[in-house]
Amino acid sequence: MLIRRIDLRGKTLSKAEYKSLLPRAILDVEAAMISIAPVLEAVKSGDEETLKDLGLKFDGVRPASIRVPRAQLQKALAELPAEVRSALDEAIARIKKVHSDQARQESSTQVVDGGVVTQRWIPVDRVGLYVPGGKAVYPSSVMMNVIPAQIAKVASIAVASPPQKEFDGLPHPTILATCELLGVHEVYAVGGAQAVAMFAFGVKDLCQATDMVTGPGNIYVAAAKRALRGLIGIDSEAGPTEIAVIADSSARAVDVAADLISQAEHDTIAAAVLITDSQELISAVEIELEKRIAKTKHSDRIRTALAGIQSCIVLVDDIEQAADIANAYAAEHLEIIVKNADEIGKKIRNAGAVFLGPFSPVSLGDYSAGSNHVLPTGGCACHSSGLSVQSFLKGVNFISYDEKAFRDIASNVITLANSEDLPAHGEAMKARLE
DSSP states (O other), X not given: OOSOEEEOTTOOOOHHHHHHHSOOXXXXXXXXXXXXXXXXXXXXXXXXXXXXXXXXXXXXXXXXXXXXXXXXXXHHHHTSOHHHXXXXXXXXXXXXXXXXXXXXOOEEXXXXXXXXXXXXXXXXXXXXXXXXXXXXXXXXXXHHHHHHHHHXXXXXXXXXXXXXXXXXXXXXXXXXXXXXXXXXXXXXXXXXXXXHHHHHHOBTTTBOOOXXXXXXXXXXXXXXXXXXXXXXXXXOOOOSOEEEEEEOTTSOHHHXXXXXHHHHTSOTTOEEEEEESOHHHHHHHHHHHHHHHHHSTTHHHHHHHHHSTTXXXXXXXXXXXXXXXXXXXXXXXXXXXXXXXXHHHTTOOSOSEEEESTTOXXXXXXXXXXXXXXXXXXXXXXXXXXXXXXXXXXXXXXXXXXXXXXXXXXXXXHHHHHHTTOHHHHHHHHTTTO
């Protein structure tokens, strides 16, 4: 059997029990942190030559320059195939439309007469955006990172992507073209943990330190984010991609199989989970998986991912139980292909993004739905959101009390300060009453 089955009919389990039955692939970030420690230290104390040496060691090529010349960005855009340019233009327009509605407005609250608290949303000063360059090319990740940062009005935006041997140590031309298309001209040919370190520490005469690093990457990127979190802000420690599909007998097996395969295509440890109350659909999906895997380009990678512990087909009593399991699993991508998809969608609390109905596949969200595809993985959708304009904004309170409003509340503050055995706090109030 290609993909394992779990029969949960007749069982009502806790959230923790459901999670234990749907494990993720083993990802030892702690071990990766140990292995990248010398890299982080080398970048911290090094220079551009250090980054070039690391490019040769980890990417098999020593870039002529870590900073990509503007001329190379312009050349990549000029040589971009017309159909790819058109597709990028349309995707950019849709992503901008959705993310523009996420902009936050200043709000003021008059607490009392003469006492006002105003919340202003202020962008971080500078961000480093990471774009992977491993098994695939990700101009989509350029769009998903850059556009919300631009709408948030981040003043300084830099992009890093691994150097490629076949492109003379430059990142992939489509990535460079997309940066030029979006008006981002600070681009670096550096990948992995060393890219995160470059953004966190800065490199003299090359790259200024950033306040935040976002974007997906491999386990070493995740390890570097964990190690440097606090020095920099991060979006998340992105793990292997995952898809869960809730489907009933109305779903087409070919659609479900194609969608499971689409995410398994990313990595041998990618997760693909089907949750259904239809035994007939399960049998049909298994047949379709075998048919389609044999014909697709990355068949070995896909087959390994589907056979892994992280992938499975779950048989349930009904779609209500399926929703409970999905909430426990908290998938990065959750598709709902059932008769009443909108109603079931309202029951979902934990997912990075939810795709409703047969014509809203994850692939649409990966590129051109307008939503963001940088999403929480590994069950982090229980507490975290996907990348958005909000990710690049800080809510700062501005407090303004006049003398009367201050005097009216002073005794209350002094009482609370003394109750906490922090008398100097109270003295700061009393000083103004003298």
